[in-house]
Amino acid sequence: MEKFVQLHGLVAPLDRANVDTDAIIPKQFLKSIKRSGFGPNLFDAWRYKNHGEPGMDNSTRPLNPDFVLNQPRYKGAQILVARENFGCGSSREHAPWALMDFGFRAVIAPSYADIFFNNCFKNGLLPIVLAAREVDQLFAEVAVTPGYALRIDLPAQTVTTPGRASFKFAIDEFRKHCMVNGLDEIGLTLRHADKIRAYEAQRQVREPWVFT
Amino acid sequence: MSALTLYDKLWNAHVVHEEADGTALIYIDRHLVHEVTSPQAYEGLRLAGRKQWRVESVVATADHNTPTKDWDKGIADPISRTQVETLDANMKAFGAKAYFPFLDKRQGIVHVIGPEQGATLPGMTVVCGDSHTSTHGAFAALAVGIGTSEVEHVLATQCLVQKKAKAMLVKVDGALPAGCTAKDIVLAVIGKIGTAGGTGYAIEFGGSAMRALSMEGRMTVCNMAIEAGARAGMVAVDEVTVNYVKGRPFAPQGAVWEQAVGYWRTLVSDAGAKFDRVVELDAAQIKPQVTWGTSPEMVLPVDGRVPDPDKEKDATKRDAIERALTYMGLQPNTAIKDIRIDKVFIGSCTNSRIEDLRAAASVAKGRRVAANVKLALVVPGSGLVKRQAEQEGLDKVFTAAGFEWREPGCSMCLAMNDDKLEPGERCASTSNRNFEGRQGTGGRTHLVSPAMAAAAAIAGHFVDVRELR
Numbered sequence: 001m002e003k004f005v006q007l008h009g010l011v012a013p014l015d016r017a018n019v020d021t022d023a024i025i026p027k028q029f030l031k032s033i034k035r036s037g038f039g040p041n042l043f044d045a046w047r048y049k050n051h052g053e054p055g056m057d058n059s060t061r062p063l064n065p066d067f068v069l070n071q072p073r074y075k076g077a078q079i080l081v082a083r084e085n086f087g088c089g090s091s092r093e094h095a096p097w098a099l100m101d102f103g104f105r106a107v108i109a110p111s112y113a114d115i116f117f118n119n120c121f122k123n124g125l126l127p128i129v130l131a132a133r134e135v136d137q138l139f140a141e142v143a144v145t146p147g148y149a150l151r152i153d154l155p156a157q158t159v160t161t162p163g164r165a166s167f168k169f170a171i172d173e174f175r176k177h178c179m180v181n182g183l184d185e186i187g188l189t190l191r192h193a194d195k196i197r198a199y200e201a202q203r204q205v206r207e208p209w210v211f212t
Numbered sequence: 213m214s215a216l217t218l219y220d221k222l223w224n225a226h227v228v229h230e231e232a233d234g235t236a237l238i239y240i241d242r243h244l245v246h247e248v249t250s251p252q253a254y255e256g257l258r259l260a261g262r263k264q265w266r267v268e269s270v271v272a273t274a275d276h277n278t279p280t281k282d283w284d285k286g287i288a289d290p291i292s293r294t295q296v297e298t299l300d301a302n303m304k305a306f307g308a309k310a311y312f313p314f315l316d317k318r319q320g321i322v323h324v325i326g327p328e329q330g331a332t333l334p335g336m337t338v339v340c341g342d343s344h345t346s347t348h349g350a351f352a353a354l355a356v357g358i359g360t361s362e363v364e365h366v367l368a369t370q371c372l373v374q375k376k377a378k379a380m381l382v383k384v385d386g387a388l389p390a391g392c393t394a395k396d397i398v399l400a401v402i403g404k405i406g407t408a409g410g411t412g413y414a415i416e417f418g419g420s421a422m423r424a425l426s427m428e429g430r431m432t433v434c435n436m437a438i439e440a441g442a443r444a445g446m447v448a449v450d451e452v453t454v455n456y457v458k459g460r461p462f463a464p465q466g467a468v469w470e471q472a473v474g475y476w477r478t479l480v481s482d483a484g485a486k487f488d489r490v491v492e493l494d495a496a497q498i499k500p501q502v503t504w505g506t507s508p509e510m511v512l513p514v515d516g517r518v519p520d521p522d523k524e525k526d527a528t529k530r531d532a533i534e535r536a537l538t539y540m541g542l543q544p545n546t547a548i549k550d551i552r553i554d555k556v557f558i559g560s561c562t563n564s565r566i567e568d569l570r571a572a573a574s575v576a577k578g579r580r581v582a583a584n585v586k587l588a589l590v591v592p593g594s595g596l597v598k599r600q601a602e603q604e605g606l607d608k609v610f611t612a613a614g615f616e617w618r619e620p621g622c623s624m625c626l627a628m629n630d631d632k633l634e635p636g637e638r639c640a641s642t643s644n645r646n647f648e649g650r651q652g653t654g655g656r657t658h659l660v661s662p663a664m665a666a667a668a669a670i671a672g673h674f675v676d677v678r679e680l681r
Contacts, residue, residue, distance in 0.1 A: 015531075016528075016531065016532065016535065017528050017529075017532055018407060018408075018507050018532070020507075020645075020647045022626075022645070022647045022648070022649060022650050023647065023648060023649070026649055026653070027626050027627060027628050027650075028628070030248050030276075030628065031248075031277065031289075031291040031292055031294075031295050031628065032291075033251035033252065033255070033294065033295055033298050034252065035252045035360075045648065045649045045653055051635075051653045051654075054291055055291070083528060084408065085407060085408040085411070085441070088407055088408070088441065089343065089438075089645060089647060090342075090343050090626075090645075091249065091341060091342055091343040091345075091357040091358060091359055092248075092249065092359075093249070093252075093341075093359035093360040093361060096359075111408060111411065112411075113408070113411060113441060114377075114411055114412065114441070114442075114443045115343055115357055115358070115359060115438075115443060118358075118359065118362070119359035119360075119361065119362075122359060122361035122362070123361065172233055172235060172375065173231075173232075173233045174231050174233055174235040174373075175235075185361075185365060185373060186260070186262065186364065186365050186368045186369060189237060189365065189368075189369040189371055189373065190368070190369060192228065192229050192237060192371075193369075195228055195229050195237075196228055196237070196239070196265075196369065196370060196371060199228045199239055200239070200266075200370075203239070206475075207335065207472070207475065208468060208471075209333070209463075209464035209468050209469075209471075209472050210241045210333070210335075210336060211268065212268070212464075
C-alpha cells in the first residue's frame with residue numbers, strides 16, 4: 001500500500017450529501033477483474049453527457065461542463081471535500097480505487113459510510129472527518145479561492161488552510177500506523193498466526209459444526 | 213456478569229486478538245464469495261504467494277453478472293463472461309466448501325443461497341464482498357459486508373480487522389396491518405432514522421412484530437440494515453430460526469444438531485442489556501411504503517405526497533430534495549398513487565425468496581399487468597426458489613398475468629446484466645437501492661414490497677395493495 005505522511009494538494013469540492021458508491025463508480029465498470037484503470041470513469045454519469053461503458057475511449061466523450069471536476073481550476077486536485085455520509089451504499093472497493101486512480105489521495109467530509117471509510121484505509125486514500133462547520137468553511141473558501149490547496153499532516157493529524165487555520169482530526173492509532181508506514185495488513189495479521197490456530201482449536205471443541 | 217447484547221455475545225465469541233486501541237482480529241466462520249468483488253482478492257493472494265487459510269469456510273456462486281434468460285446461450289457480454297469464468301478458475305485453483313456456478317440448479321443470489329443451504333448458521337461470523345451481507349444477521353449471525361482488500365485478508369488469514377461498533381436496538385412492537393410486510397417495516401425504519409442513522413452501529417431488530425416475522429421477512433429487514441447505514445443487522449434466535457435451519461444441506465445433524473441448538477438458544481440479548489441507542493416503532497401504524505427519491509430514506513406511506521422543497525429550511529436538504537425530484541421527474545406535492553410506472557422488478561437479495569413470490573403472486577392472480585407497463589419481471593432468488601415456486605404453480609400465475617418469469621440472479625437490482633431501465637423509465641422495484649442510475653443510467657427506481665410491486669404492475673401506477681380492485 002502507498003504510504004501517506006504529508007500532502008499539500010489542490011482541493012475540489014463536491015457539494016452534495018449522501019454521495020453513494022454507485023455514483024462514484026457505476027456498476028458497468030465493476031466487471032473489470034483489475035484494481036486499476038477506474039479513474040476515467042470516476043463519477044461517470046455526472047461527468048459525461050453520454051452513457052459510459054467499459055472499453056470506450058473516454059477522451060472523446062462529451063463532458064458535462066457543469067460537473068465540478070470538469071472545471072479547469074480543479075484539474076490535478078488531490079483532495080476532495082465532500083458532505084455527510086460520503087460513500088454510502090455498495091461495498092465496492094472500486095470506489096476508492098477510482099478516486100485514487102483519478103488522482104485523489106484524501107477526502108474530507110463530516111461523515112462517511114462505514115464500509116467505504118474502511119476500504120479507503122486499505123488503499124492509502126485518507127478519509128478525514130472534520131466537523132460540519134469546518135467543512136462548511138472549506139467549501140466557502142475553495143469557492144472564492146482559485147488554486148485553493150490544503151496541507152494535510154497525518155502524523156500531526158492536522159489539516160491546514162492557506163489562511164493558516166488548522167483543524168485537528170481523529171484517527172485510530174492502528175490505521176494511522178498502517179497508513180504512515182504503508183504496511184501490508186495481511187502481513188501484520190499473519191504475525192498472529194499462532195493465535196488464530198489456537199483460537200480455531202478451542203472453537204472446534206466448542207462448536208464443531210462450524211468447521212465441517 | 214453484566215447483561216450482554218446479542219452483538220456483545222457474537223463479538224466476544226470471535227475475538228482472536230485485540231490491540232490497545234480496541235482494534236481486534238475477528239475470526240470469520242463463513243466467507244461467501246461472488247464474481248464481482250473477488251477476482252482482485254484472489255489475484256492478490258497469487259501475487260503474494262499466499263495460501264487460503266481455511267478452504268471449507270468458502271461458499272461461492274456467480275450472481276451479479278449472470279443473465280436471467282436464454283441460459284442455453286451462455287453469457288453474451290464478453291466482459292461479464294470473463295468475470296464469471298475468472299471465478300470458475302479461482303474456484304478450481306483455490307477450492308471451496310461449495311461452489312454453485314452459473315447454470316447449477318442451486319445457483320442464485322449469494323444472500324439467498326447461503327441461508328437456503330444452511331451455510332449460514334446462528335452464532336457464525338459471515339462476510340462477503342457485498343454490502344447486503346447484513347441479510348445473514350437474521351440468523352443471529354454477525355454478518356458484515358466487506359471490500360475486496362478485506363476479502364483477500366479473510367482468504368489469507370480467516371480474520372477481519374474490526375473495531376467494535378456501538379449497539380442499537382430497533383424495537384418494532386405490535387401487529388403489522390394486513391397488506392404490510394417486512395419490507396414496509398424496514399423502509400419505515402430507514403425513513404425514521406435516515407440512511408446514516410445506523411452508521412457506526414450494529415442494529416438488533418427486536419420486538420413482537422419482528423418475532424412474528426418468518427425467516428424470509430427477517431432476512432428482508434436485516435438485508436436493508438446497510439441502507440440505514442449499519443454494517444450489521446441481526447435478530448435473536450427463536451423457534452422460527454431453529455425450524456428454518458433444521459434439515460438444510462449444511463446444517464449439523466444428529467447429536468451435533470442438539471449441541472448446536474443448545475448453544476444457539478443462548479443467542480439473545482440478556483434482559484437488561486444496555487444499548488447505545490434504542491429506536492421504537494409501532495407496527496400497527498406502519499402503512500405500505502414507497503420511496504419517491506434517490507435515497508432509501510426518501511420514503512413515504514402510499515397515501516403520502518412527494519415533498520415540497522420550498523417547505524424545507526435546511527439548505528443542503530432542500531438541494532437534495534430538488535435534485536431528487538428533478539432526477540425522478542416528479543413535481544412537488546404529487547400524490548404517490550398518481551405516479552405511473554413503466555417497469556416492475558420483483559427480485560433481489562431483499563425480496564426474491566419463496567414467501568416474497570407468494571405474496572406477489574397472490575396479488576397478480578387472476579389479474580393482468582396494465583397496458584402502460586412495458587415489462588414486469590419476476591426473478592427468483594435461486595434455482596431452488598424457482599423450482600419451489602414452479603411446484604406451487606406461481607410461475608403460471610405470473611405468466612398468465614403478463615409477468616415474465618426468469619432465471620435466478622441479482623438482475624435489475626443493480627443492472628449488471630441485460631435487465632435494466634432505459635433513461636427516464638420508472639420502475640416499481642422490490643430491490644434495496646433507489647440511487648441515481650442504480651437500475652440503469654437515467655432510470656428511476658421506487659422501492660416497495662413484493663405485494664406493492666405486483667399491485668403497481670396491475671394498476672399501472674402505485675396503489676395501496678389493500679385497495680386494489
